[in-house]
Amino acid sequence: MAKQNLPSVLMFGWEFPPFNSGGLGVACEGLSKALASSGVPLTFVLPFKIPISVPWCKFVFANESDLVSEERMKRLFAGYQSHSENISIKNTVTGLPETISGDLIERVRAYAKKAGSIAEKNKHSIIHAHDWLTYPAGILAKEASGRPLITHIHATEFDRSGSDNINSEIFHIEKAGFEKADVVVAVSGRTREKVIEKYGIHPNKVKVVYNGIDFSQNSASIEQNLDKLKRGGNSIVLFVGRITLQKGPDYFVSMAKKVLSCEPNTFFVVSGSGDMEEEMIRQVAREGLSDKFIFCGFLRGDELARVYKAADMFVMPSVSEPFGLVPLEAMISEVPVLVSYESGVSEILSSALKSHFWDIDDMADKVINVLRHKKLSTQLSKNGTEEVKTIHWKKAAESLIEVYNSLNHGFSLPIFSSAPASASTQVSYF
Amino acid sequence: MHQPLRVRKYRIFDVGERSDYFSDASGTSLDNKFIIDKVSQKSYLPANRVILENIKRNPNFKVSFSISGLALEQFEKFAPAVIQSFQELVNTGNVELLSETYHHSLSSIYDRDEFETQVKLHRRKLKDLFGVTPTIFRNTELIYSNEIAKMAEEMGYRGILAEGADHVLGWRSPTFLYKPVGTENIKALLKHYKLSDDIAFRFSQRSWSEWPLTADKFGGWVSAHNGNGHSVNLFMDYETFGEHQWEDTGIFEFLRYLPEAILANPDNDFVTPSEAVERYPTAGELDVPNHTSWADTERDLSAWMSNDLQKQALDTIYELGKEIIHVDDPILQEDWRRLQTSDHFYYMCTKFWNDGDVHKYFSPYESPYEAFIAYMNVLQDMRLRLSLAKKREEHGISLTRLKPLRFSEM
Numbered sequence: 001m002a003k004q005n006l007p008s009v010l011m012f013g014w015e016f017p018p019f020n021s022g023g024l025g026v027a028c029e030g031l032s033k034a035l036a037s038s039g040v041p042l043t044f045v046l047p048f049k050i051p052i053s054v055p056w057c058k059f060v061f062a063n064e065s066d067l068v069s070e071e072r073m074k075r076l077f078a079g080y081q082s083h084s085e086n087i088s089i090k091n092t093v094t095g096l097p098e099t100i101s102g103d104l105i106e107r108v109r110a111y112a113k114k115a116g117s118i119a120e121k122n123k124h125s126i127i128h129a130h131d132w133l134t135y136p137a138g139i140l141a142k143e144a145s146g147r148p149l150i151t152h153i154h155a156t157e158f159d160r161s162g163s164d165n166i167n168s169e170i171f172h173i174e175k176a177g178f179e180k181a182d183v184v185v186a187v188s189g190r191t192r193e194k195v196i197e198k199y200g201i202h203p204n205k206v207k208v209v210y211n212g213i214d215f216s217q218n219s220a221s222i223e224q225n226l227d228k229l230k231r232g233g234n235s236i237v238l239f240v241g242r243i244t245l246q247k248g249p250d251y252f253v254s255m256a257k258k259v260l261s262c263e264p265n266t267f268f269v270v271s272g273s274g275d276m277e278e279e280m281i282r283q284v285a286r287e288g289l290s291d292k293f294i295f296c297g298f299l300r301g302d303e304l305a306r307v308y309k310a311a312d313m314f315v316m317p318s319v320s321e322p323f324g325l326v327p328l329e330a331m332i333s334e335v336p337v338l339v340s341y342e343s344g345v346s347e348i349l350s351s352a353l354k355s356h357f358w359d360i361d362d363m364a365d366k367v368i369n370v371l372r373h374k375k376l377s378t379q380l381s382k383n384g385t386e387e388v389k390t391i392h393w394k395k396a397a398e399s400l401i402e403v404y405n406s407l408n409h410g411f412s413l414p415i416f417s418s419a420p421a422s423a424s425t426q427v428s429y430f
Numbered sequence: 431m432h433q434p435l436r437v438r439k440y441r442i443f444d445v446g447e448r449s450d451y452f453s454d455a456s457g458t459s460l461d462n463k464f465i466i467d468k469v470s471q472k473s474y475l476p477a478n479r480v481i482l483e484n485i486k487r488n489p490n491f492k493v494s495f496s497i498s499g500l501a502l503e504q505f506e507k508f509a510p511a512v513i514q515s516f517q518e519l520v521n522t523g524n525v526e527l528l529s530e531t532y533h534h535s536l537s538s539i540y541d542r543d544e545f546e547t548q549v550k551l552h553r554r555k556l557k558d559l560f561g562v563t564p565t566i567f568r569n570t571e572l573i574y575s576n577e578i579a580k581m582a583e584e585m586g587y588r589g590i591l592a593e594g595a596d597h598v599l600g601w602r603s604p605t606f607l608y609k610p611v612g613t614e615n616i617k618a619l620l621k622h623y624k625l626s627d628d629i630a631f632r633f634s635q636r637s638w639s640e641w642p643l644t645a646d647k648f649g650g651w652v653s654a655h656n657g658n659g660h661s662v663n664l665f666m667d668y669e670t671f672g673e674h675q676w677e678d679t680g681i682f683e684f685l686r687y688l689p690e691a692i693l694a695n696p697d698n699d700f701v702t703p704s705e706a707v708e709r710y711p712t713a714g715e716l717d718v719p720n721h722t723s724w725a726d727t728e729r730d731l732s733a734w735m736s737n738d739l740q741k742q743a744l745d746t747i748y749e750l751g752k753e754i755i756h757v758d759d760p761i762l763q764e765d766w767r768r769l770q771t772s773d774h775f776y777y778m779c780t781k782f783w784n785d786g787d788v789h790k791y792f793s794p795y796e797s798p799y800e801a802f803i804a805y806m807n808v809l810q811d812m813r814l815r816l817s818l819a820k821k822r823e824e825h826g827i828s829l830t831r832l833k834p835l836r837f838s839e840m
Contacts, residue, residue, distance in 0.1 A: 262442060351780075353799055365441040369803040375738040376802060383780060 007404040008041040010124035012134035019050045034397035043122045047111040062114035112136035116144035135177030148182040148407040155322045175199045187323040188344025211323045212393035218333040226310035234265045235371045238311035243274035248317035248357045253283045258364030273298045308333035317357045318343045331388040336380035351383035431668040432498040432534045434773035440804045445811045459794035463508045470509040473672035478515040484689050485524045491689040492524045492700040496568045499532030499552045520560045526702035529564035535770035540748045566703040572724040579610030589707040594620035595722045595729040605659025606713035617707045621665040630666040634679035649691030656697045660710040734775040739802040759819040777801035
């Protein structure tokens with residue numbers, strides 16, 4: 001088959017490394033890079049101007065473009081405007097860069113206001129929006145250019161807050177994003193199920209594209225203090241991630257207690273911070289495990305690499321994890337991993353141990369066995385390292401291009417061959 | 431035919447608390463009773479019915495079965511109808527039963543004494559249930575070597591089954607009988623793997639150029655060997671009929687018409703392995719210094735002992751045996767033998783795990799690592815039981831040494 005014209009993509013993101021607070025930025029970087037290297041021309045839109053440039057795509061910042069009238073906005077968001085007064089969301093939860101303050105929903109709206117004119121000024125055949133923060137922008141861009149919209153879901157409101165505690169305004173923004181989209185892309189099968197069940201979206205419209213990771217050898221040297229512990233005959237079990245309800249830190253502590261009953265020479269290292277950090281430290285103290293836990297705060301880059309080097313086992317007991325990139329980092333560093341079945345990444349991993357997050361005995365049993373049987377840990381780390389090499393962003397990009405092409409199919413006319421203004425007829429109702 | 435006793439989810443915290451390793455009752459693929467019920471209904475019972483009808487219609491139709499002791503004892507316990515239907519088949523006189531290790535183990539490789547014990551246990555089981563004594567040996571998963579042939583000969587067998595692997599036969603044909611190197615009185619019957627696998631693996635494969643396979647077509651392929659061989663040895667899992675190849679593939683119809691299709695050529699007939707050994711001379715020596723088997727594409731031992739998990743598990747179980755066989759604790763010994771079944775090590779195979787291959791299909795565990803963990807936890811409990819048994823024995827001995835105390839002597 002002759003290679004067909006690849007679509008050009010207008011991608012709406014919220015953050016981008018190194019200006020990111022979470023996985024969303026990492027995923028956007030990995031995906032955009034892999035798409036570009038597959039030959040897909042890409043314009044990446046961000047809400048705020050940040051000093052960033054990458055070789056593979058052009059950045060557009062919303063706060064530099066023309067304004068859409070306030071009235072158009074009101075009409076578009078009439079459905080959930082009334083709730084806006086009560087909304088206040090912590091920055092760390094949503095991925096909003098720390099430097100930006102102010103009401104989040106207002107920022108999301110301000111972003112969306114610029115989307116129409118951005119769509120008119122930048123040539124594209126597909127609109128691709130990442131998570132609810134960018135869905136209003138994606139919807140308005142679609143209204144402006146008439147191009148198909150893909151809403152990519154990395155984490156739903158249910159994943160962030162647990163079922164009882166969801167913010168209904170955000171829920172409605174997500175729902176609108178899914179409904180207005182031509183295709184919804186979910187980062188795992190379990191996220192896809194949520195989109196279908198909790199938001200009532202037709203199954204045919206929701207596709208799964210798993211995240212990837214760039215493999216690069218961890219050549220860091222082992223963290224010194226942990227190295228000393230290991231030389232003294234101790235094992236290291238590692239937790240990496242935000243210390244929030246959804247990551248299951250409380251289950252990690254309960255598991256640690258069980259492990260220590262059989263393997264007393266074990267230390268539990270926690271890297272991360274979050275709103276449950278204090279509660280976790282208190283729980284550790286209550287259980288009398290304070291001398292077996294090491295809290296090292298939020299680590300990144302080389303510091304984290306050095307801790308990975310020291311770990312004998314990595315555990316991710318997430319209660320709800322749409323994907324979960326961290327175990328892949330551990331696998332790159334040749335650390336045996338245990339992930340919960342409640343994580344999206346468990347759907348694609350073969351060379352990993354798996355448990356339900358609530359099954360403390362099962363998790364502890366597996367950790368103890370890995371610590372006891374050198375052969376088991378070697379097999380897991382060897383096979384895991386091989387496997388993680390196959391989970392690359394290129395694979396994700398290929399699946400996405402398939403989705404793009406399925407949408408592109410309907411257009412026989414060359415897209416935006418004339419002036420961008422031609423799209424204005426489709427947004428006449430504004 | 432074989433069904434292992436699968437080890438339940440057994441955690442480190444169960445060690446010393448419970449020793450019912452094979453008692454899963456979850457209705458999943460770890461539940462041994464559930465599997466026996468399912469496979470009996472889907473495969474053993476309907477296949478036996480077809481074979482019995484075939485024998486009644488064609489008195490020259492013959493079949494042989496090698497049924498592991500663990501399969502037989504599970505039928506007795508969970509599906510007695512299967513035992514009855516085999517008794518009926520054996521009573522026709524057209525069905526031969528072969529010898530193997532009771533526990534479907536790898537003991538032929540690891541421990542000769544244990545190997546002989548398990549073969550004897552199996553012979554006794556056949557005698558008890560069917561009143562027959564086998565004269566042909568087939569080892570676990572068709573594992574074979576010069577040495578195993580020699581052992582079988584020394585145990586009095588006249589024939590032994592093996593895989594007709596290309597790397598063993600070279601240009602020679604599996605349709606002749608061969609004399610294993612270093613033996614005098616035993617003949618090797620080799621599996622015609624192409625024709626066997628046409629039924630066992632390819633029967634329902636729509637991408638196969640010969641699909642659909644009819645009994646007539648297959649009969650033609652068998653007949654084509656006339657004048658160039660003595661016997662076409664079709665060896666396969668009995669679960670091929672109804673379990674690996676489902677009923678809706680037409681596999682039972684195929685089996686039903688196979689006798690007529692083959693007997694349509696007057697030069698063909700059916701023989702059991704012992705009749706073949708009786709009737710045909712050997713066509714040369716067969717030299718197999720390294721083990722062969724019928725598993726995977728490698729046809730070697732790699733399905734059970736290619737990675738470090740498998741090796742450690744095997745080393746540990748046979749190491750334990752050195753003491754267990756000397757302890758007077760029949761239940762501990764029986765558990766030890768049940769843990770030798772080859773399937774336990776097959777589940778730990780990581781060869782093709784990532785590609786979702788046949789090991790995954792057959793494994794009741796989430797991964798080879800989980801199979802290893804459950805197994806090693808059980809061995810931990812076995813070790814504990816062994817040391818308790820040894821203590822009991824010492825205690826028992828010291829008690830008998832103690833003279834009875836009499837008041838008159840005090």
